[in-house]
Amino acid sequence: MPNASDLLVTCLEAEGVEYVFGVPGEEIEELLFSLRDSTIEFVPTRHEQGAAFMADVWGRLTGEAGVCCATLGPGATNLITGVADAHLDKSPVVAITGQGDRDRLHKESHQALDIVDVFEPIVEWNAQIAEPEIVPESIRKAFKLAEYEKPGATHLEFPEDVAVEPIDAGPIPIRDPVRRPDPDDASVDRAARLIESAEYPIILAGNGAVRTRAADTIRSLVDRLGIPVVATYMGKGAISDREPASLMTLDSGPNDEAARAIDRADCVVAVGYDIAEHDPAGWNPDLKKTIVHVDHEPAEVYRHYNPDVEIVADVGAAVAAIDDELSAEACSLWCPELHDSLLETVTAPPDADDPVTVENALPLLREAMADQDVLLSDVGSHKMAIARSFPVYEPNTCVISNGLASMGIAVPGAIAADLAVDANVVAATGDGGFLMNAAELETASRLDCGFTVIVFNDEDYGLISEKQLQHRDEYFGTRLTNPDFVTFAESFGIEARRPETWTEIDRAFSAAIPSDDLTLIELPLD
The missing domain is CATH 3.40.50.970 (Thiamin diphosphate (ThDP)-binding fold, Pyr/PP domains)
Known part of the structure; x- marks a missing residue:
């Protein structure tokens, strides 16, 4: 039994x-x-x-x-x-x-x-x-x-x-998922009027915009109206960063141009936004912005995020309903030059004599990856560079932990991604986060996974050093020593490389990422 x-x-x-x-x-x-x-x-x-x-x-x-x-x-x-x-x-x-x-x-x-x-x-x-x-x-x-x-x-x-107790029973039948009601007409109408009366409306796409598979409806609205879109780190890919309406993420640009754009905005349409991702005090410090909240749940009570109207419904259905209510003249792409500047900056390859930094490596990484390939980012200073400077063209293809923001997620996460999606997978990690779960390379090898691990090695808990330097002009307790990462990976039977010039780095990315092999690439940072 x-x-x-x-x-x-x-x-x-x-x-x-x-x-x-x-x-x-x-x-x-x-x-x-x-x-x-x-x-x-x-x-x-x-x-x-x-x-x-x-x-x-x-x-x-x-x-x-x-x-x-x-x-x-x-x-x-x-x-x-x-x-x-x-x-x-x-x-x-x-x-x-x-x-x-x-x-x-x-x-x-x-x-x-x-x-x-x-x-x-x-x-x-x-x-x-x-x-x-x-x-x-x-x-x-x-x-x-x-x-x-x-x-x-x-x-x-x-x-x-x-x-171990005996029992003769079966599972409970699985029914269709519980569905949220359609958005209510009064809230949709009020939201549309607020957007139409704004001079500089903007969409803030959060984790929920990607998680609920609402990207298609957001893209449809943006294609018709040209309203700019800025994303949280976990909302990257809600629209393609190739689109003129994309301002990438809240901190994108060498001088935080995207942050200045949302400063200028007078109406923020927050789609699937979760304040655990990004503190609204950073983009609504003076409490003057009109906010439209579109999500499956009511907004959290927060002084800097007190929406003028809340549409609690299926996110995609709510965005489509707002789109239906807005006239073609309701919005405009009021900052196209900013998109062009951002995309040009983040896709420009490094010059031969440029230092090896995460920011300089990302254009080569993006070029080596197809649109549908998945990047898993660990947490650290490299995460901030990826969030700000890595263009994303499809939803759910850039996985960043920014709620708990846990170090050590990239390598085990890449194993799951390799099992879950039919695309190439890259785990981007620092030396600190990598060694927290580096033993899972054995798991990946045993499962015959094929993905690429990129270890940005600065022998430091770099993000913490940066914060300490900002606060105190010095840092303490962050320096590390590391094993030979190439030898370490090879001990698991994994191909490993340590390219040093930009030509070598470009070739390493181009060879490893499209392949079916499990590969580690160490990039010692200047």
Whole structure:
């Protein structure tokens, strides 16, 4: 007779799960063997944080919940950073952790922590599966809440004595996703009147503009009306940066030209904007801007983000409804010269004698990547350069963590991306973030993944040094020493290169990125 563990895995199969990322442990032994006998591939990772990041990026790229698992105690706590990243980046993830037998949880016990309580602040919902009979409801609820807009993480704890109990049951049938209502006519009409009365309207495209697959409707509105668009870091790709209306991101340009454009704007149409991505005090410091909020949820209460009208509905439907209400003369492309200047700056290749910097390398990286290829950015000073200076032409092709902003996401995230999309994948990381999860190179090699890791090596926690220099004119506690990254990668059986001139760097990018090989390219920075 099947047991609760078999039933849980059957429910995962019914949810369409393809991979479970995790680290094996004694208290999830039954779950592992149930996975072995299923259609789901269990991917053993080198650290639980890597597993959670893989689930995080899988969810962000596919819109379907990524699944990670770990044993009790330290295994469960090691998941927290990746699960919290999914929580603040609005990525659907279901985390499953083991637990000891229920008869020892009322007292102090080896490795036993109240993990449900620990996870409470960083998930949409979590619970212990205390009885075999509640497995189907628990799994269905975990996936429904993880994937419902706005998505996020959920967590289930699975005690080992429950896992082995016999039960004969099946999964709960999956229905169509819950749909938000259409936007209400009164709010759409008011939003349209505010936009029409503005002299310098602008769209601020946030994470939700990409996450909800609303890019097509945004592009349609922009094509017809020419209203400029500036994105948050996680909204990159909502419209193509080739389009004259694109001002790239809020901080784009060598002198923050995009920030000056939004300073000039008198009406901001915030589409899928989440204030965890970018503090609105930075672009609405004097509280004078008219704000139209378009999202699946009402706006957060915030002094610098107090919208004049809120359209709470499906994001794409709301944008289409606004488009229908606006006349062709309602808006204009009031800063075309700024787009041309930005794009020319960020796509100009370096001269032969230019220093090796992240900013100078990005035009060559962009040239080597196709429009649909996916760039995973780790967190650090290179992330800021990518956010500001890397043009993006398709939605969801530049993955930046900017809610929790977790270092160490790039390599495990690239593994998930390589499994999830039919495109070339690049993991861009600094030496600090790379070594946080570099062991996952073994996971990538074992899975026969084919992507490119670019390590920008400045032997420093560079972003922190920059901040300290701004604040104090000196820095402390940030310097690092590193292994030989080429030898390190080769020890995993991975091809590795350390180009030094711009010609060598260009050739390395052009050879590695379109290939099916797993490659590491180290760029020592000047």
